[in-house]
Every structure is written in structure tokens, then in C-alpha cells.
Amino acid sequence: MGDRGNMSCGDFMSCETLILLVTIGLIVSNPKYSIINLIFYLIISSCIYLHHASNNAVIKPLFYPESSGINEVKLFWIAVMGFIIHSFVHSNIISYSTSNQNSILRIIIQLWIMISAMLHRPHNIILLPMQLITCKIISDSLQFNNNKVMKFYANYCIGNVFYFYQGNSNSLATVDVAAGYVGLQSFILPITTIFICINTFSAPILAYLMTLHDEITSRELNRTVGEKIFLLNRLFTLFKFLPLSVYTIIITIMRYHLFVWSVFSPKLLYEAMYSTVLFITMFTMQSILSFTRNERLE
Template sequence: PWQRDSKDISKGVIEARFVHVFVLGILFTGTKDLLKSQVIAADFTIKTVGLWEIYSGLVLLAALLFRPHNLPVLVLSLLIQTLMTKFIWKPLRHDAAEITIMHYWFGQAFFYFQGNSNNIATVDVSAGFVGLDTYMEVPAAFLTAFATFAGPVLWASHLVSFLSSETRSGSALSHACFCYALTCSFPVSAYIILVTSLRHHLFIWSVFSPKLLYEGMHVLITAAICVFFTAMDQTNTKS
């Protein structure tokens, strides 16, 4: 019943690989524009275009990895970003700290809107095999991590792109980096203290340790985001 004209229906691996190549092309183009902006310091437009290209590539990758029922969540996220940018952040001219906190909490909200929780069982490991015929550790781990934390990553990428396009001063990005790291550090610090005090609890491995693993991964992603913030801040300083 799953055959038509004696031909097997495609599993989608070839199509997914085509999208992977397309995403890599977009990310490569965006990275090239960012590197070009380092050389041509006076041309501010090149860096802005490069950042939006990287953001677009990440959105396309998320659309590929998400399950069909999560695609409306991605569309809703993009719609909220567009509406907030057009009607709130640009007209009201919020400072970098306020915009950063809003981006952080929207990213956290969409992390849970995807169906994630503090339980390891909610991690969609099938995202790590999109476009792969066999198990390969590095691509599978990267794709699974990105699919799991796509909400915070996309909102952080939008934050960098928005701040870079709206202001040419490096102070906005450095301030945003500090606020983003500080906002992330509060729940992590509180949870570490809580886990340490309850280390002899009966459910330490079944309840507390999965949440600690999520928080540890979130800290790593936040560190990578802050490195990206710092790199963009250095670019603004040179320009």
C-alpha cells in the first residue's frame, strides 16, 4: 500500500540533505558578510545583512527539525518577533536591557511551548537523525541540541540582529550581553543551591538531576550566545 508504480516512497533523507546544504549556504554567506564587515569597517549595512542571513538560516533549520505539530509554534514565534519589533521596540525605543530581558523570557517561553520540560523523556532525539542514514555522533548531538533549545537560540539571534541594525554603538551589545548572562545566572544559581541542599533527597536522580542537566546545557548555550555578542561588540568597536 505504500508503493506507487513499483517505486518506494522517499524517506525524505535526500530532501532533508538538500535543505541542510541550503542552510549551510545561507550561514556561510552570512558569516562571509560578517567577516567582510571586519575589513570594511565603514560599511555598516554588510554586517546587518550578514546577521539577518544567519538568523534566517537558523529559522530554516528549525523548520526542518521541528515536528509538524510544532511548526505553528515557530510561525507564532516569528509573528510575535515581527509585531514586537514593529509596534513596541522600535516606536517606544526601549533600552537594551529591557529588550534583552524580553527576548530572554520569550525564548524561555517558546522552549516550553515546543513541548520541552524538565524531563529527559521530552527530548526529541529524532531531530538528530533528520537527513542521516546512520548514526553519527557529532551531527546528531548538534541537531538534537539545536532542536531542543531552538526557542532561546532563535530569540537570542533575533536580539543580536535587532540591536545591531538599530544602533551602531557597541555599548548596546555589551549591555545586552551582560543583561542576558545575568538573567540566566539567577535561576541557575538558585537551582544549584537547591540541589546542593537537597542532595540526600529520595528523588535527587529522578527529579532534580534532569533539571540540573537542562540548566547546565542552557548555561553552555548562553555562554556561546555571549561569545557571539562579544564578537559583534568588537566589530562595532572597530567600526
């Protein structure tokens, strides 16, 4: 009875979280396509829930057949691809306007949340909408503050906070290896590596994307979108190179001490992987969102 009660609580929380994510998605989506988006959101949310249900992480719906969770993940990816095609077709990406770039970035943020929700454990999915709400509150609180470094640092800290809320630490033992095998029947190194990286660094990358969204939508004179992205990426690069450099120097100086390899070495590995994932994301965003005419806000 106790286990049943715990599963019921987890089941309830998962449903509430997915409903909250669907609601947030509808709020930020184009009202013109709200019905179509709602259908995609419901299909994707159902796939996420049923995948966890097939693994006995949440209560399985009544009369739902036995499943390994593979088919649910396949349907999830099909729905995600459909959502991508639908979103980009109706976002009119060839116009290259600032408002259009904002729409593209919103699509990317939604995709990141969808994939993260599929890879996360059920009790961690709640962190996704909570981080979105927290970033929104911080952004609204600092909207009249022209200190961009403060806004950036606030979002940067939010990403780190939710990173540790997820259960991560500086120890390799906390890496959720199971996330790398979601929907897979065998070990595939590239896919497994990508899934583990997405699951592990979901919160910091989401914080970066939310910061980028705020930066693009800001009404700043005499600065193109490409320049805004470049300046933001420069700040993130600086903040990542500082700890990476410090840990590298410490390990180099104390390389003969056993304590270094048990404490600082895992931390350096985390920082190196985080930097790699972040730099790939920054390069991708710079490439996708910078293809605009050199239009400056009047």
C-alpha cells in the same frame, strides 16, 4: 478516513507554515536578490516538506517515489550551503559597516530558522514564524521605551514561552531524540548532539538573535556594535547564572533527598545545557559581529 483527515490537516498546516516562512524571508531580504533568494527558499522548503513526507508525517505528493528521507536532507544541506555562499558574497562582509553587520545577522537568523524547521516536527514548524511575528510586535511596541532591560526581558520571556510551546518541559522524557538522527543513517555523537541541542533550544536562541538584531539596529549614541553586543551578552549571562546557581545550591543542600534527583536534577541538566548552547552562541556572535572599526553613531 479519520487518519487521512488528520494528515490532510497537518499537510495543509505545514504548507501554510513554509509559505509564511518564505514570505517573511522575502520581506527581510535584499530586494535586489529577491528572485535568487526565492529560489533558495523554495528549494529548502520543498526539501523540508518532502523529508517529512517520506516519514509519513505529512501527505506525500502524488507520484513521489519511496524515499527514506536521507536524499532530501542532503539536498537541503547543499541548498543551505549555496544560500550561505550567495548571501555572504553579496553582503560584502569585508566592509565591516554597521549596516553590513545587520545583514550578516539576518543571514544567521535565517540559517537558524532553516535548520530548526528541518529538525522540528511538522506541527512545531508553525512556532518559528509565530515567534518572529511576536518578537516584531513586541519590538515595535517598545520602540519608544528606552528601558533596555524591559525589552530584553520581554524577548527572553518570549523565548521561554515558545520553548514550552514546542513541547519541552523540565523532564528528560520530552527531549525529542529523533531530531538528532535527521538525515543520518547511523549514530554520530557530535552531529546527533548538535541536532538535539538546536531542536531543543531553538526558541530561546532565536529570541537571543532577535534581541541582538534589535540592539544592533538601535540608534544609540556613543556606543559601538561590539559594546552593544557585550552589554546584551552580559544581561543574558546574568539571567542564566541566577537560576543555574539557585538549582545548584538546592541540589547541594538536599543532595541526600530522593525527590531532588527526580525533579531538580533534570532541571539543572536542562539549565546547564541551555547555558552551554547560549554561551557558545554569544561567543560566536561576539566574534563575528565585533570585527568593526570603532565607529560610533553620530
